[in-house]
Amino acid sequence: MTSPNEADVLIIGGGICGAACAFHLAQHGKRVVLLERGELASEASGVNAGGLGGLGWGNNPDLQSYLTAGSFEIFKTLQTDMGYDIEFRASGGLQAAHNADQWDYVRNHALQLQANGFNVELLTTREARGIEPEASEKLAGFLLMINRGRANPTKTTVAFGEAAAALGAVINTGYEVQGLTQSPDGSWQAQTGQGEFRGGTLVMAAGAWSRPMGEMLGLKVPVVPIRGQMWATDPVPPSIFHVIGSAESPFDWNPQPAQDDGFPPELTHHGDVRITRHLYGGQTRNGEIIFGGDRQLVGYDYSQDMTGIEVNRGHAAEVIPMVSKLPISRTWAGIMPFSMDGKPIIGRVPQFDNLFILSGLASSGFGRGPMAAKLLADYIHTGNPHPVLADADPARCITTT
Template sequence: MAGSEVLIIGGGITGASTAWHLAQQGHGVTLLERGDVASEASGVNAGSIGALGWGALPDLQAYLTMGSLEIFKSLQLDQGYDIEFRASGSLQAIHTEAQYEYARDRVLTLRSQGYSVELLTTREVLSMEPEANPRLLGFTYFPLRSQADPVKATRALASAASRHGADVITGREVTAVHVLGDSTFRVETDDGDIRSQVLVLAVGAWSGPLGKMLGLNIPIVPVRGQMWATEALPPKVFHTITSTESAYDWSLEPNGSGDAPPELTHRGKTRITRHLYGRQTRSGQIIFGGDRQQVGYDNAPDATGIEVNRGHAAEVLPFLNDVPVQRTWSGLMPFSMDGKPIIGKIPQVENLYIVSGLASSGFGRGPMAGKLVADYIHGGHRPQVLAECDPARCVTASGCPESR
């Protein structure tokens, strides 16, 4: 039977980063993925990297975003990987007077907390983003926000892990997990068992099913995100582009409830807001998305949602009215019920860790989430900043973990 000191299940951005950072620290690491590295959310996302700065009092969000930004830069500039990283900045369109007031208050508050953000007039934005709709009321500008290619970035982390000695195994699915008497694990896969001393769950939207294998209830649900792309066009869009509409709507009525995570675009089948994010890739395609809908593990794009999103994008960049959609796709995001990540040690089972719940911004936060859980395992104590996302707050026992 194969064996490893640390076995990480899940070859998305969180698992690949955990593997790289643990391997760098000299641990024996196996990264196990049922498909290819980056075959789920980490490979199909928009590649937007959110960052506002460290702020006056750095919290978990600052660590995850700013730490990840440094890791992306390091992959591109120091480690020899071309992940198409670009410190492009981001522009958030303001469509209505009410959104303008909301954006102005938010910018003032964030600036007073030490974050990098500005309110710009549409005239100022037209000199930076010439295709922007001149009839919009203004834009919030986030100078630190960046972008990178999701598949290349995630695979770069896995490749860096391999270069440091990690064993990256793809095309093998975990089917059962057994906790042994000496608090080690026997992980059954569709191609043989693997023993490990430490187990890390980095399985994104599949945290619930993996938890069940261990007799645990991990409150993470799959939320479908979907996107569309144009054909390759000459350079036309220079920043990542978003809209204030959803943030404003969510601020009026936080839509989380006991049985749904906060900040979704739909309640059941009913749309409650429009969310928007997009950019132009290096290959020239313009890609946009935004919907966040709970549809279980059904992972097919919904044409109506794509059309709504395209209309929203064209309100910000009117030339998109004349460019056909060339392809659409979707993926499943790991949303926790309270909207916060779940990163750290699972108290019910010795030597079991989780890095998940990064929701709709796990590409931009995953690299540092992986580093923090690696630091926890390596150092043996919890990095203080992880107190905010302690699994102990929400992971419960749903039955006895199988012991053999």
């Protein structure tokens, strides 16, 4: 009998990336051991807003299309075909334009997207209020993203863990990896307080802890921890039916400024200075209205900046005025894995044999993680990367310290 400490593939990290990777590798018949220091979904994968998808596949699917549209299908399969209640709903998403400049930007963007086969529609404010009655009548217009939706973050991540375990994967929670070594035959050992685990292949899926994980091997993984924070109201009757966003940050982030300042792209702050307002949220199945948006480089700091929460609440109220009348019942923060060039890091790490990484999914790793994990699992299984993974190749950015 095989030891429970031995695997074909060892995965470190039990967020959406690690758990979904365990499931897809187990589907390929691999013996998998996953090591997570906390519980499944105890970090970003359990505290996010649960927003998914976006634009559909488009005419020429690239990495972004694969990750978002492909993951959307996997979420649907997990609930509809496999029977896990993950609160998945293909609700669609609405992005608000607050003024004429943003509306020009949204309109041009929508025309480009439609020309490329993506599933978006421009709506007047009146049309939007027909499908989202609480939307403000004062806005300039909306972009409807038909292939957007939401799911419960913790339930989904745990469901992937359970689906992997049902196929024989060993999911060990409460196991912190403290050291990594490689044998001359290329196999890996992970040291934990509860003993050593061995695997032919190692997958690092440590989210915002990818840099310290890489340091265990003398590697510099350019992923920084970015704090996201959110707030919720008490449960209220069904009032918001789409995933809600705003065009303000995409407008401000476009065109992308050159990134030579020590910050990854698409943050809301440079240091302590706010450069834009970002918005995402909606209503969960339990009735809470939840919103968030800030993305700030503050290290592994989970404390909440209440000024930022109030700015975000004001932003949300410009789109859905009823939220200004509802008190905030709780706030929370989580740490997201942002790569320095803004692109995912998915694939083989060239400095070592049998070493793979799945990281850098930033602020949309919940909605993109399942397909990122499937692409990586398929790569490990077949030995060949899918062509779209060229854009996520770790060789571009991982160096030796």
